[in-house]
Amino acid sequence: MNQTKEPAVLDIAGLQIDLPIGADRPHAVANLDLRIRRGEMVCLVGESGSGKSLTAMATMGLLPRVLQRGVRGTISLAGRDLLKVTPQQRRQIVGREVSMIFQEPMTALHPVVNVGAQIEEVLKIHRPKLGAGERREQVLAALQAVQLPSPEQISRAYPHELSGGQRQRVMIAMALILDPMLLIADEPTTALDVTTQAEILRLIKDLQVRRGTGVLFITHDIGVVRDIADHVVVMQHGQVVEQGSAEAVLGNPRQDYTRALINAIPELGSVRPEPKDLGPVLVRMTDLRKSFTRRKGLFRQERFDAVGGVDLTLRRGEVLSVVGESGSGKSTLARCLAGLTVPSGGQIVVGSDVSQAAGSRRQRQRVQMVFQDPNRSLNPRRKVGESIIEGPMNFGASRKEATARAAELMELVGLRPDSLDRFPYQFSGGQRQRICIARALALQPEVLIADEAVSALDATVQQQVVRLLDDIRRRLDLSILFITHDLRVAAQISDTIVVMQRGRIAESGSVAAVLGSPQSDYTKRLLAAVPGQKHSFTEIEAND
Amino acid sequence: MSDIASPAPMRRLQLDPVTIFGLAVLAVLVATAVLAPWISPYGPTDINPAARLQPPSGEHWLGTDRIGRDVLTRALHGGRISLTVGFLVGIAVLCVGVVLGLLAGSVRWLDGLIMRVIDGIMAMPAVLVGVAMVVMWGGGLWALLIAIGIPSLPDTVRLTRSLALSIRTEPYVEAARMGGTRLPMLLWRHFIPNALAPLIVIGTYVGANAIVAESLLSFLGVGMPPEMPSWGNMIAEGRLAFQIAPWGVFVPALFLTATVLAVNLVGDGLRDSTDPLRLKSD
Numbered sequence: 001m002n003q004t005k006e007p008a009v010l011d012i013a014g015l016q017i018d019l020p021i022g023a024d025r026p027h028a029v030a031n032l033d034l035r036i037r038r039g040e041m042v043c044l045v046g047e048s049g050s051g052k053s054l055t056a057m058a059t060m061g062l063l064p065r066v067l068q069r070g071v072r073g074t075i076s077l078a079g080r081d082l083l084k085v086t087p088q089q090r091r092q093i094v095g096r097e098v099s100m101i102f103q104e105p106m107t108a109l110h111p112v113v114n115v116g117a118q119i120e121e122v123l124k125i126h127r128p129k130l131g132a133g134e135r136r137e138q139v140l141a142a143l144q145a146v147q148l149p150s151p152e153q154i155s156r157a158y159p160h161e162l163s164g165g166q167r168q169r170v171m172i173a174m175a176l177i178l179d180p181m182l183l184i185a186d187e188p189t190t191a192l193d194v195t196t197q198a199e200i201l202r203l204i205k206d207l208q209v210r211r212g213t214g215v216l217f218i219t220h221d222i223g224v225v226r227d228i229a230d231h232v233v234v235m236q237h238g239q240v241v242e243q244g245s246a247e248a249v250l251g252n253p254r255q256d257y258t259r260a261l262i263n264a265i266p267e268l269g270s271v272r273p274e275p276k277d278l279g280p281v282l283v284r285m286t287d288l289r290k291s292f293t294r295r296k297g298l299f300r301q302e303r304f305d306a307v308g309g310v311d312l313t314l315r316r317g318e319v320l321s322v323v324g325e326s327g328s329g330k331s332t333l334a335r336c337l338a339g340l341t342v343p344s345g346g347q348i349v350v351g352s353d354v355s356q357a358a359g360s361r362r363q364r365q366r367v368q369m370v371f372q373d374p375n376r377s378l379n380p381r382r383k384v385g386e387s388i389i390e391g392p393m394n395f396g397a398s399r400k401e402a403t404a405r406a407a408e409l410m411e412l413v414g415l416r417p418d419s420l421d422r423f424p425y426q427f428s429g430g431q432r433q434r435i436c437i438a439r440a441l442a443l444q445p446e447v448l449i450a451d452e453a454v455s456a457l458d459a460t461v462q463q464q465v466v467r468l469l470d471d472i473r474r475r476l477d478l479s480i481l482f483i484t485h486d487l488r489v490a491a492q493i494s495d496t497i498v499v500m501q502r503g504r505i506a507e508s509g510s511v512a513a514v515l516g517s518p519q520s521d522y523t524k525r526l527l528a529a530v531p532g533q534k535h536s537f538t539e540i541e542a543n544d
Numbered sequence: 545m546s547d548i549a550s551p552a553p554m555r556r557l558q559l560d561p562v563t564i565f566g567l568a569v570l571a572v573l574v575a576t577a578v579l580a581p582w583i584s585p586y587g588p589t590d591i592n593p594a595a596r597l598q599p600p601s602g603e604h605w606l607g608t609d610r611i612g613r614d615v616l617t618r619a620l621h622g623g624r625i626s627l628t629v630g631f632l633v634g635i636a637v638l639c640v641g642v643v644l645g646l647l648a649g650s651v652r653w654l655d656g657l658i659m660r661v662i663d664g665i666m667a668m669p670a671v672l673v674g675v676a677m678v679v680m681w682g683g684g685l686w687a688l689l690i691a692i693g694i695p696s697l698p699d700t701v702r703l704t705r706s707l708a709l710s711i712r713t714e715p716y717v718e719a720a721r722m723g724g725t726r727l728p729m730l731l732w733r734h735f736i737p738n739a740l741a742p743l744i745v746i747g748t749y750v751g752a753n754a755i756v757a758e759s760l761l762s763f764l765g766v767g768m769p770p771e772m773p774s775w776g777n778m779i780a781e782g783r784l785a786f787q788i789a790p791w792g793v794f795v796p797a798l799f800l801t802a803t804v805l806a807v808n809l810v811g812d813g814l815r816d817s818t819d820p821l822r823l824k825s826d
Contacts, residue, residue, distance in 0.1 A: 340718050364723075365724060368722060378716050381738055382733065390733070394726075395724055436719070439719060
């Protein structure tokens, strides 16, 4: 860390944001000090609800109206206190000197305007003197700077025509075209695949170092922090628990909370012990296919294989992870097994019963699923107890039996049995996921599918739920099909890993084999992209 | 299944003053319509040739019409017809429309069939259909209800269908399907409770429109029989003496406007207070 006398780009001192009366705590953010120098990358880490996004919003002046009145302290941008100037002045300063990129680039871009015009609009507002030709040139240069191939073509494209990574690059181009002093990035890679995430992180790091932009990078992923941060600020319940240089905080954390956050990130190396003897084959998929037809143009249709000929076996008591990037067909595979999607071809046999049409009521009972989004996987208008007993009652259990069983299951998943009478909104995301596990177990399945079941959870909660799944597997001798994009989580829980790419299996084998000595290039690329290994960015820093 | 009808978030209904005002107006209108025979010393069809076209006075608070009937009395009695029509059409359209919309949104082969019929209904001008039906069936309350109800079906069906299409992909619905819940129960337990809030709102909207439609058809002479004190009939008749006795038109028009406004205010209030975004924030 170079401690020069240069004024900080952003200097937040004693920031406090009050929450409305009746919230679970008095302040969303309390007594926050944070300083970003030129060309410095400050990572703000914390779990959801820790106040990290609100800090960014307060800086941008984008707080919801209810919170705006309760902001105290100073937020100075290059020496000017943004909380003291008029709203008009603030808009001007922030518009010119601060840019922000968001988690979901699809919703942050205007869907019916081509991206070139969207970037140009920024120039029109903030550099009104530029001529049309100059503007055009700058837009193309910006697209070039974010390493998009053929900027001409990209500038004419609409957001839906680009991939997630390309859209995020466009957002970055838009954010940097005015050469702002400060870039705020709020979980900019959370919605992206690992390989794309690695590229975007490298790009942001590169721009930070070369242009000297100060970056406030908000994330919940310690792995990402390890890759890019100069300075780390750890937040919990609206307060800074620990801050310091990246090496100090990550290498030698002083607070328990920081240690918990760091330990919650499974390391790729921490492969679980070689599998115990697995039971007989429980699920056998042969040449499973699922194709969809996409409309292309007015009359043409295009078939595309989401799953194109997959053979897979799952043994009793085995945890099999299917990993791959989005669009690799892993979720479609899971939905075929769950009976939620009818396969276009091939066979799925569960146990010894050969049924081509997966999804008979009988089979459904044997295969249950836990879904990704804890906010949507429980009916918001039904008590959670009702959701848990619904399945067993469909299959003939009496209400009394089913309720008694539901209470046992609640205990099994680590929740109080008396909370069966509550509604989903009274639970946290992790608790809801536990309830979903209880609901799935209520039907006494033999196979449990977890479709990105921990992806939406904070790292520490994620770890708890993964442990719970593993514990349940052992106790009930379940087989688990674990669908994830996160190799680190897969390494932690599985016996076997199947890597999927474009609807086919690229590689499969035991965890140690696949992660230890990957054979296919695709697996190698996925592994290299896993954040937290601190290898891919060293050359950039050396250039500085 | 009583457990379904108790969505907890709905219990904490917080109504804003405007909605409460709407409810109050509606309550007064309903009460005066129900109690009309006891409130007013006159009958709605009592003719008094001696007191024709009298302006508002202590005896006739809102004046009399061409054949000496008390305008206020008739307007109060007219509320009975209008509110009944609005309520019945609202309920009936909601019931039929929700069933059709849910089926269209959840059973693929029924979707095309139901929606094409609905498109057909939308293509016909509502007033003409109403007139034709009433003429065909010879008037009366039931013919009127059907004539008003059918043209207002499409909105409800289309809204329900679109709600069903988005609810269908919710993981909790998929979880229920995996738990072996069959379609009727799936619709009853999962679709309807989660679509309820917007449906109640469209129900109020359909009701308000039905009240207007009834007045319109009566005004055109194909609604309730002319001697019946419906607001539409009163406006149609008052029109003839408008220059001498404008209260004959204004009074029923005012009742009509107040009713429709109150119903819409209540509908908007319900929509706002059941907005999931508001519920989540606490």
